[in-house]
Amino acid sequence: MNHTASTATRSSPCANGSAARRWLAPLAWLLLLTYACWGMPWLEPLFRLVEPDSRDVIYARADFFLLLGRHMLVVGVAALLAIGIGVAAAIAVTRPAGRDFLPMVSQLASMGQTFPPVAVLALAVPVLGFGTLPVIVALLLYGLLPIVRNTLAGLEGIDGGVAEAARGMGMTGGQRLLRVELPLAAPIILAGIRTSVTINIATAAIGSTVGASNLGDPIISGIVNGNIAYVLQGALLIGLLALSVDSLFARLQPASPQ
Amino acid sequence: MIELMQVSKRFGDALAVDDVSLNIARGELCVLIGTSGCGKSTTLRMINRLIEHSAGEIHLEGQPVREFREEVLRRRIGYAIQSTGLFPHWTVARNIGLVPGLLKWPRARIRERVEELMALLGLEVAEFADKYPSQLSGGQAQRVGVARALAADPDILLMDEPFGALDPITRESLQDELIRLQARLNKTIVFVTHDMDEALRLADRLVVMNQGRIIQQGHPLELLRRPADGFVESLLGGEDRGLKEAALLPVSQRMVALDDAPPDEQQVAQHATLREALSIMLWRHTERLTVVDEAGRPVGQLYLAQLVGINGEASGRGHDRHHRAAG
Numbered sequence: 086m087n088h089t090a091s092t093a094t095r096s097s098p099c100a101n102g103s104a105a106r107r108w109l110a111p112l113a114w115l116l117l118l119t120y121a122c123w124g125m126p127w128l129e130p131l132f133r134l135v136e137p138d139s140r141d142v143i144y145a146r147a148d149f150f151l152l153l154g155r156h157m158l159v160v161g162v163a164a165l166l167a168i169g170i171g172v173a174a175a176i177a178v179t180r181p182a183g184r185d186f187l188p189m190v191s192q193l194a195s196m197g198q199t200f201p202p203v204a205v206l207a208l209a210v211p212v213l214g215f216g217t218l219p220v221i222v223a224l225l226l227y228g229l230l231p232i233v234r235n236t237l238a239g240l241e242g243i244d245g246g247v248a249e250a251a252r253g254m255g256m257t258g259g260q261r262l263l264r265v266e267l268p269l270a271a272p273i274i275l276a277g278i279r280t281s282v283t284i285n286i287a288t289a290a291i292g293s294t295v296g297a298s299n300l301g302d303p304i305i306s307g308i309v310n311g312n313i314a315y316v317l318q319g320a321l322l323i324g325l326l327a328l329s330v331d332s333l334f335a336r337l338q339p340a341s342p343q
Numbered sequence: 344m345i346e347l348m349q350v351s352k353r354f355g356d357a358l359a360v361d362d363v364s365l366n367i368a369r370g371e372l373c374v375l376i377g378t379s380g381c382g383k384s385t386t387l388r389m390i391n392r393l394i395e396h397s398a399g400e401i402h403l404e405g406q407p408v409r410e411f412r413e414e415v416l417r418r419r420i421g422y423a424i425q426s427t428g429l430f431p432h433w434t435v436a437r438n439i440g441l442v443p444g445l446l447k448w449p450r451a452r453i454r455e456r457v458e459e460l461m462a463l464l465g466l467e468v469a470e471f472a473d474k475y476p477s478q479l480s481g482g483q484a485q486r487v488g489v490a491r492a493l494a495a496d497p498d499i500l501l502m503d504e505p506f507g508a509l510d511p512i513t514r515e516s517l518q519d520e521l522i523r524l525q526a527r528l529n530k531t532i533v534f535v536t537h538d539m540d541e542a543l544r545l546a547d548r549l550v551v552m553n554q555g556r557i558i559q560q561g562h563p564l565e566l567l568r569r570p571a572d573g574f575v576e577s578l579l580g581g582e583d584r585g586l587k588e589a590a591l592l593p594v595s596q597r598m599v600a601l602d603d604a605p606p607d608e609q610q611v612a613q614h615a616t617l618r619e620a621l622s623i624m625l626w627r628h629t630e631r632l633t634v635v636d637e638a639g640r641p642v643g644q645l646y647l648a649q650l651v652g653i654n655g656e657a658s659g660r661g662h663d664r665h666h667r668a669a670g
């Protein structure tokens with residue numbers, strides 16, 4: 086999951102005609118996700134195959150739509166916070182005034198990636214208690230890293246001649262940031278956000294262990310009760326959600342230059 | 344117009360520019376030349392304060408550059424660089440209109456100006472205005488870079504090896520265009536290059552730098568005839584200096600009136616350089632050429648003896664850029 090390599094140059098957007106078709110894939114995944122949430126009971130015969138002996142094979146303790154909604158809410162809030170904090174931090178340390186902190190922040194960003202989210206969760210619970218809050222904190226910390234790393238890569242990767250021209254033409258710091266640096270770094274920043282969100286959709290499932298109800302519930306419950314069908318249902322929905330969101334991001338990303 | 348007074352620039356312990364004094368008059372095309380790392384770009388960038396000087400003073404029309412707000416100063420000075428630095432996410436037209444936009448010109452006036460500049464630099468508006476820099480050839484991108492530098496009609500133009508990465512033919516045609524532009528717009532230009540032929544072709548004033556210092560400055564012919572030391576001499580081409588000087592002088596300066604002898608079959612244009620005339624003589628194995636004007640009418644003749652300057656031409660007179668512009 087490394088999208089850092091995408092280039093910052095953009096060609097003329099000439100594929101407008103097929104705009105509708107470009108939205109086909111994310112739409113299809115979203116439809117499939119909705120259908121799976123709604124029509125899971127109809128798949129009972131299928132799940133019966135893996136769990137012939139259990140009384141219930143369809144997770145029924147909570148509505149799948151409710152779990153999906155909570156899942157998306159937790160991931161969404163964490164993602165918004167991570168984008169806000171991560172992009173702002175990366176911008177701050179690439180300005181002349183914040184340059185001194187650049188090595189520290191970029192080191193933290195790469196080090197943090199090796200820190201398992203379960204450990205963050207375990208450390209956050211004693212401080213923040215059980216529930217949704219520690220999950221948001223864990224996802225935020227874990228999701229920050231790809232965003233910071235990619236924003237730094239995007240801003241630092243801007244062609245030296247372009248940066249010099251922007252300064253030499255008399256653009257102010259703010260004008261350079263908004264009109265040159267961020268637009269040129271956008272594809273790489275977006276790739277970082279995509280990585281961050283996709284990983285966190287999967288990671289959020291562990292939130293169920295600390296009492297935050299979401300699509301991780303069927304999985305945890307399945308593990309605890311030894312019901313593989315529950316685990317599969319949770320995994321299926323999380324997978325479909327991740328694919329929907331990922332293909333949405335794929336659409337947002339500008340086409341690569343010819 | 345631009346005055347550098349005992350200017351130095353220090354990067355840590357290294358002295359990149361060392362006690363440089365330079366006075367560039369309005370309308371002058373001043374070329375800085377020297378080996379790589381001698382401080383040419385640093386000198387140039389100190390003028391628009393992309394680099395702050397460590398000692399001395401730099402004045403623009405009598406006012407220290409430090410007294411300007413950086414952005415205001417830079418918007419008054421055109422800047423073109425070798426890598427062009429065009430914004431890859433902006434169209435050609437938007438790139439050219441950058442500085443007028445920063446200066447808050449009305450939209451219609453910017454568009455008018457952009458089209459005017461594209462025409463001036465030989466870029467078809469219909470074809471190029473909406474293209475992105477990645478869709479341009481190197482020469483076209485350089486033209487756009489120069490157009491962008493000229494956009495807000497600055498009095499001063501700083502150019503750092505703007506034609507450095509081009510093939511010789513494209514480079515020469517852009518040099519010709521710059522000469523033509525300069526004759527028309529009368530900008531004050533500071534031009535950095537390490538190509539001596541380019542420097543000699545363009546310069547009103549040639550400034551030779553070495554290790555951060557100015558070794559010699561003056562008119563190209565002056566430097567060719569009286570190089571200050573061995574370094575300048577070798578930079579100017581050593582034994583090739585004769586040809587380089589000939590390349591700066593027009594045929595019209597050494598030709599004599601037609602006499603009764605029938606005109607020679609071999610012809611040379613009045614506006615050609617002595618170097619071209621010599622080349623024709625060498626190629627055609629002849630000592631005499633008929634000089635013709637644009638319409639092909641004989642206006643004089645040139646003998647090898649006169650070409651090599653047996654009658655002694657040592658002054659810089661006859662230096663006008665029009666004969667070069669017409670070439």
Ligand SMILES: Nc1ncnc2c1ncn2[C@@H]1O[C@H](COP(=O)(O)OP(=O)(O)OP(=O)(O)O)[C@@H](O)[C@H]1O
Pocket residue numbers: 354359377378379380381382383384385386537
């Ligand atoms: N930002 C900087 N920090 C430290 N040293 C620098 C910096 N910019 C230039 N220098 C040094 O200053 C010296 C002069 O550099 P400058 O770029 O002015 O050379 P130049 O004459 O333009 O060379 P070239 O023909 O290769 O472009 C070089 O030794 C260079 O290493």
Ligand SMILES: [Mg+2]
Pocket residue numbers: 383384385503
């Ligand atoms: Mg240089």
